[in-house]
Amino acid sequence: MDIAELNRRIAELKERRGAAILAHNYQRPEIQLIADYIGDSLDLARYSAKVDADLILLCGVNFMAETAALLNPDKTVLIPDPRARCPMAAQLPASAVREARKKHPQAAVVLYVNTLAEAKAEADIACTSANAPQVVDGLDEEKILFGPDRNLAWFTQRRTDKTIVPIPENGHCYVHKMFTPADIALLKEKYPDGEVIVHPECDPEVQQLATHICSTSQMLLRARASPAKRFIIGTEVGMLERLRRENPDKEFMPALNSAICEQMKKHTLQKVYLALRDRKNEVHVPPKLADRARGAIERMLELSGRATRD
Ligand code: SF4
Structure with a gap:
């Protein structure tokens, strides 16, 4: 067909x-x-x-x-x-969250939405790459167990006074791990007028070379608002399709052509x-688990909705 x-x-x-x-x-x-x-x-x-x-x-x-x-x-x-x-979501089973809680009983648990429902059910609140620092700042606790992406934890730590403890220690997205500082430096040299926008799942050394670090939807807002005509984009290449379609007068280059999420x-x-x-392929979450996991997402939506309204 x-x-x-x-x-x-x-x-x-x-x-x-x-x-x-x-x-x-x-x-x-x-x-x-x-x-x-x-x-x-x-x-x-x-x-x-x-x-x-x-x-x-x-x-x-x-x-x-x-x-x-x-x-x-x-x-x-x-x-x-x-x-x-998502392989990153599989890196943080519910048992690992429970263990971390036992070790740090005073800490709040903030889990990236890139987790399975069983892990979310153990969290105090969820977050995304668009709102992680805002979610962390909205909590009373000073210590935050944050997982599973270590790079997003690093990004969040730089934007808050709280103490962030990554769980697991080395959680990561294999796609965003592909970018290297050398890739970015080379493109910056070749296109000095290019604005470099990368995702916070990239390694700290890559983030440090960027003009902006943000979620994919925030990339879209930045590309629209920016006076720049050329952008170097450090995220999964599918994002480039949308950026080009919605900004036909601007040029978007992938920081790495092979940054493809197979899943x-x-x-x-x-x-x-x-x-x-x-x-077919209906998604089922057992009701009891769903009730527990829903709380973490609803708290995040409430908090980020409140911030948007404020
Ligand atoms: S890009 Fe793919 S592997 Fe990486 S976090 Fe997203 S879904 Fe998971």
């Missing part, structure tokens, strides 16, 4: 099933184009909490689909390919079509 025919069938199924398609910024361009909403983890969580649809098809990795399911217990949440599982790219138009057609 060609792309035009797949698009036609997906649109028809969406209408018939009362479905909304949510896609992360790292999705393939053809999926971004059929999505009702594209965003980073925080955007997707916010949008899924208020979307008026009976069925949500989440084109992202497992923890994003779980988040949508947690926030919408009365809706059906599907994922095109259930093998889209995000598991979804294809064909799988979107099949999931909608057969209502």
